[in-house]
Amino acid sequence: MGLGKQIRLNRIFGNPxxxxxxxxxxxxxxxxxxxxxxxxxxxxxxxxxxxGKPDAITMYKGMAEHAWGPYAGSxxxxxxxxxFTLDDTIMHQLARPSECIPLGADAISAAxxxxxxxxxxxxxxxAGIVEEARPxxxxxxxxxxxxxxxxxxxxVHDPENILWAVRCGIECGADVIKVPYTGSPDTFRExxxxxPVPVVAxxxxxxxxxxxxxxxxxxxxxxxxxxxxxxxxxxxxxxPARALLAFxxxxxxxxxxxxxxxxxxxxxxx
Numbered sequence: 001m002g003l004g005k006q007i008r009l010n011r012i013f014g015n016p017x018x019x020x021x022x023x024x025x026x027x028x029x030x031x032x033x034x035x036x037x038x039x040x041x042x043x044x045x046x047x048x049x050x051x052g053k054p055d056a057i058t059m060y061k062g063m064a065e066h067a068w069g070p071y072a073g074s075x076x077x078x079x080x081x082x083x084f085t086l087d088d089t090i091m092h093q094l095a096r097p098s099e100c101i102p103l104g105a106d107a108i109s110a111a112x113x114x115x116x117x118x119x120x121x122x123x124x125x126x127a128g129i130v131e132e133a134r135p136x137x138x139x140x141x142x143x144x145x146x147x148x149x150x151x152x153x154x155x156v157h158d159p160e161n162i163l164w165a166v167r168c169g170i171e172c173g174a175d176v177i178k179v180p181y182t183g184s185p186d187t188f189r190e191x192x193x194x195x196p197v198p199v200v201a202x203x204x205x206x207x208x209x210x211x212x213x214x215x216x217x218x219x220x221x222x223x224x225x226x227x228x229x230x231x232x233x234x235x236x237x238x239x240p241a242r243a244l245l246a247f248x249x250x251x252x253x254x255x256x257x258x259x260x261x262x263x264x265x266x267x268x269x270x
Contacts (some may be wrong), residue, residue: 004137008106009175010077012056012139013198013226017252020200020227022056023049023234023244025063026080026109038235043067045235050074051269054110056106058229061095064103076106078141081129084111086153088118093125095178097133107176108133111143114165115156123172142174143202143229159187166195175178178202178229181220189224203230210243214257217250227251241269 001009013020025042038047047070049057053144056076059068068077081095100108110129112122130140146161147153157180169177174197181201182188192199201220207213213233220228230247237243242264249260 002137005139005175007140008076008137011106012078014076014177015055015252018226019221020055020198020229021244021248021251022058022076022078022227022229023054024058024203025049025082026059027231028083029061036232036236038232038237038240039182045240046071048240049235049244052241052248054244055227055248056229058109061099061103064105068103072104077104077105078109079103079105080109080127084113084122086113086147086155088113088116091118091121091125093129095130095131097136100138101193105138107141108138108194109141109143109178111145111172111246113155114144114146114168115161116147116149116153118242118246122205123168126169126174127172131199132168139175140173141178142169142172143178144169145180145202157182159184159191162188163191166191166199170195170197176226180204181216181225183216183219185219185223185233188220188225192224200226201228203228203233206232206236210237210246211257211261214246214250214260217247218257219253221251235241242267245269 058078060080070142079100084091110126133140144165145155146165148156159182162179162182165179176198178200196220234240234243246260246264249255
């Protein structure tokens with residue numbers, strides 16, 4: 001690993017815990033549900049999230065260029081590069097590593113899906129981004145989602161498919177791999193043990209409650225993951241900054257879900 005990449009990864013995993021609690025505000029065409037509640041005004045959402053001091057934030061280049069200026073340099077910025085839909089109708093690269101460097105990004109994220117006739121195309125796209133990023137010492141964070149097409153395309157979380165997703169990220173040369181949580185600390189731990197690069201968890205669909213989302217995250221940390229990137233379970237909460245604080249307590253401090261929730265409710269915010 002070159003010095004430039006090491007510096008950027010050290011920023012991203014800069015918390016003393018060595019783990020990452022980042023927030024994604026890059027929900028676009030992939031979700032096919034229009035603008036979700038909490039992201040109708042992204043600059044406003046970012047301002048709220050910054051009160052909770054995420055370890056990094058992920059967004060597309062357009063929003064970064066127009067909304068990230070007030071926070072530039074305060075925390076790591078990760079630029080999202082790929083837009084896709086679960087049925088493969090859309091599969092396009094919207095940003096290249098060369099565009100991320102002038103934006104001051106610390107990493108580029110590449111989201112791909114697996115388990116369809118287009119799997120090879122996605123892997124080729126990820127491998128290409130890794131190669132393009134190499135001269136810039138820009139880390140590549142692969143967001144990899146295996147699917148099941150029975151009863152319509154959906155993301156799956158079973159250990160066999162998550163293990164395959166992690167292996168695909170390794171073989172394509174990703175520096176960090178984000179995958180859905182299997183739901184079991186034991187099976188997730190076994191998968192993490194196979195990876196020579198950090199594995200972080202996806203925040204997942206909106207949980208029934210913040211407490212339930214925190215319980216799942218406690219399992220992720222128990223399994224030995226290097227953290228998580230969370231979206232809907234933070235900015236979809238009525239109080240995003242405090243939801244972020246609660247996740248940070250679980251990820252960085254190892255608190256239980258209940259204790260993390262209690263701590264976040266009493267912590268002062270700027």
